Amino acid sequence: MPNLRIAVQYAGTAYHGWQIQPGRPTIQGHLKDALRTLLRQDVMPHGAARTDAGVHALGQVANVPYQGQEADPRRLLRGLNALLPADIRVRSVTPAPADFHARHSARGRIYRYRIQHGDVRSPFEREFSAWVRAPLDAGAMERAAAHLVGRHDFASFRGAGDQSLSPLKTIRRSEIAEQNGMIVYTVEADSFLQYMVRNISGTLIEVGRGRFAPDSVGAILGARDRRLAGPTAPPGGLFLVEVLYGDLVPPVGG
Numbered sequence: 001m002p003n004l005r006i007a008v009q010y011a012g013t014a015y016h017g018w019q020i021q022p023g024r025p026t027i028q029g030h031l032k033d034a035l036r037t038l039l040r041q042d043v044m045p046h047g048a049a050r051t052d053a054g055v056h057a058l059g060q061v062a063n064v065p066y067q068g069q070e071a072d073p074r075r076l077l078r079g080l081n082a083l084l085p086a087d088i089r090v091r092s093v094t095p096a097p098a099d100f101h102a103r104h105s106a107r108g109r110i111y112r113y114r115i116q117h118g119d120v121r122s123p124f125e126r127e128f129s130a131w132v133r134a135p136l137d138a139g140a141m142e143r144a145a146a147h148l149v150g151r152h153d154f155a156s157f158r159g160a161g162d163q164s165l166s167p168l169k170t171i172r173r174s175e176i177a178e179q180n181g182m183i184v185y186t187v188e189a190d191s192f193l194q195y196m197v198r199n200i201s202g203t204l205i206e207v208g209r210g211r212f213a214p215d216s217v218g219a220i221l222g223a224r225d226r227r228l229a230g231p232t233a234p235p236g237g238l239f240l241v242e243v244l245y246g247d248l249v250p251p252v253g254g
Contacts, residue, residue, distance in 0.1 A: 001098060002098075004064040005102070027051070038083070043065070048102040049240050055240070073094055110242040116130070117133070141183065158226060172189060202233040
């Protein structure tokens with residue numbers, strides 16, 4: 001059975017996340033409808049990450065098994081972008097091995113959370129960052145973020161509805177950068193719990209405000225108690241940046 005790898009970008013503001021939900025606009029739903037038109041069969045795009053409502057993606061990946069002759073990737077690329085809403089764009093369509101699965105084959109994922117801070121919020125960032133009026137201490141946030149690197153039980157940052165089999169995850173990178181009033185948190189891990197990045201980001205914001213000490217993040221992590229961590233940060237600041245596959249499939253260019 002032929003299989004496609006599709007790289008997708010989207011602004012998630014208008015959508016109830018990636019996964020199909022009856023009666024609600026979703027990324028997966030729009031992509032499924034467009035593929036049905038072009039392939040003339042009912043297919044299901046399997047996403048690498050089930051981004052939540054309002055979350056954006058620079059590097060979402062989906063795979064699509066389908067029946068029949070191999071489709072022309074260039075024709076599908078043009079056709080999908082002609083049919084999809086303007087806030088969803090397909091970056092590339094490539095043939096994939098039959099056993100490639102966008103989610104199960106992934107070796108890791110990179111997310112980015114953007115936080116604007118200061119008295120005035122840019123109108124151009126309203127849908128693509130969180131906003132904190134008070135100045136944030138980026139150095140303290142960087143020290144706090146470093147406590148998360150390694151393999152840990154992340155139950156303190158787990159969403160109430162998370163259905164993962166285990167809260168054990170390995171964070172390979174946890175970094176803070178600041179430029180022109182924007183603080184950006186970048187985190188790479190083998191996989192993530194539901195709301196994990198937003199719960200970590202909310203906790204780092206509390207550190208930046210001075211409400212938590214940087215070293216307290218290690219204690220919060222070790223306690224495995226969600227009540228001790230900060231609030232869940234808003235979805236608009238979160239971006240799925242990249243899905244990592246190692247040498248399993250070639251990287252997407254551009």
